[in-house]
Amino acid sequence: MSEENVKSLTEEEQQKLKLYFLGLRQGLVALGPSEHLLPPHSVAFTKKYHEFRFCESDVVIATFPRSGTTWTQEIVWTMKNGLDFETASKVSLNIRSPFLEFDSLHPLHIDLREDLVTSFLSRHPNEDPRFGGVCLQLAELAHTPRTIKTHLPFSLLPADLLETCKVVYVARNPRDVCVSLYHHMSTLAIAEFIGDFPDFVNFWCCDQYLMGPFWNHLKEAWERRQHRNFLILFYEDMKENITRELKRLNAFLETGLSEDQLRQVAEYTTFSQMKSRSQTVSPISTYSARAIKEMRRDHVRKGTTGNWVNYFTPELETKFQLWMKKGGEVVKEIPFKYQI
Ligand code: PPS
Numbered sequence: 001m002s003e004e005n006v007k008s009l010t011e012e013e014q015q016k017l018k019l020y021f022l023g024l025r026q027g028l029v030a031l032g033p034s035e036h037l038l039p040p041h042s043v044a045f046t047k048k049y050h051e052f053r054f055c056e057s058d059v060v061i062a063t064f065p066r067s068g069t070t071w072t073q074e075i076v077w078t079m080k081n082g083l084d085f086e087t088a089s090k091v092s093l094n095i096r097s098p099f100l101e102f103d104s105l106h107p108l109h110i111d112l113r114e115d116l117v118t119s120f121l122s123r124h125p126n127e128d129p130r131f132g133g134v135c136l137q138l139a140e141l142a143h144t145p146r147t148i149k150t151h152l153p154f155s156l157l158p159a160d161l162l163e164t165c166k167v168v169y170v171a172r173n174p175r176d177v178c179v180s181l182y183h184h185m186s187t188l189a190i191a192e193f194i195g196d197f198p199d200f201v202n203f204w205c206c207d208q209y210l211m212g213p214f215w216n217h218l219k220e221a222w223e224r225r226q227h228r229n230f231l232i233l234f235y236e237d238m239k240e241n242i243t244r245e246l247k248r249l250n251a252f253l254e255t256g257l258s259e260d261q262l263r264q265v266a267e268y269t270t271f272s273q274m275k276s277r278s279q280t281v282s283p284i285s286t287y288s289a290r291a292i293k294e295m296r297r298d299h300v301r302k303g304t305t306g307n308w309v310n311y312f313t314p315e316l317e318t319k320f321q322l323w324m325k326k327g328g329e330v331v332k333e334i335p336f337k338y339q340i
Helices: 011-020 040-044 046-050 069-080 085-090 114-123 134-141 174-187 197-205 214-222 235-240 242-253 259-268 271-278 289-294 314-327 329-333
Strands: 006-008 029-031 036-038 059-063 147-150 166-171 230-234
Touching: 011 197, 029 040, 040 046, 059 069, 069 085, 069 147, 069 166, 069 235, 069 242, 069 259, 069 271, 085 259, 114 134, 166 214, 166 235, 166 242, 174 197, 174 314, 197 314, 214 230, 214 314, 214 329, 230 235, 230 242, 235 242, 242 259, 314 329
Parallel strands: 059 147, 059 166, 166 230
Antiparallel strands: 006 029, 029 036
8 A cells, every 4th residue: 555545643643542442552544545544564454455356256244343244244154155054153254254354453462273374374484474464365265155254445445346246235323333332442352442431432533443434434335335236234224124134135145045044044143143152162263262262252242223322421412413424415315223
């Protein structure tokens, strides 16, 4: 990525970030036109993401964080893999449906599984696995048809992505995203946010937090909504009527599943089923056993719409409404639901 596409935050902004996000030891840099915020070591990967070779059978699940990615990955993976619930229950989702830019987010002090590192070194003997892309290799080598997760905005992905493969974009109302991200950032080793919710809202409203900002991500997706290879789903619609949304996916992915098969997918991916599976450690994962023990897992947390009302005081609501204005026209166009 050329230098003009990487922006640094001011020294004061970096200091504030590091004070509240203990995991962001090196601070953040803003990448590309959407100013997507990632740790500085991600600069080594941006060219690789921009030039990643997607193929026709791939399905990309592209989302702003905490919008329903994991749920949709599990749905799409099972739909694309003939409802292979046996493999799904044995192999961790981050192996079956790799996270494209995980190397950029992965805390450098946490171990990846040794055989993944060995396999990486056998193909790239002269590269440091931490900076070479062990997780990127997982995405490259995943079984076809590949289901690939990314939180990168469109401008950091290959320019011809939608001409190459199908993209499912999942969006969720920003108030629930903000609450969910607050919890996620507080528990993740990547971020280790130590403030309370009002502190987090301050970072959110300044658009300064890992993988932000929200509106630029949404705008880049919304502009593409008419493309034949693009499907936008809303988390709230999925909560409201999963059968209807699975039918839309079935048509979009051309998976030709029967109503009964869609019912099985819906059942396998209910919140309670996914929550109970998330409590057990998959024997096949990206991390070493030691690292797994150290990590808290909260991908499947509460799974509701409207939980934000328990967090937003009138004062926070005023701040948030000011921030909403940054969305411009797109705020009026996107049909977010805040309660169902
Ligand atoms: S991540 O970490 O960015 O990939 O998170 P992501 O998967 O996008 O979003 C996490 C939120 O999705 C909820 N979730 C679900 N909701 C309903 N049904 C199912 N099956 C499901 N699986 C995950 C999860 O609980 C997070 O939302 P919150 O509001 O935090 O509970």
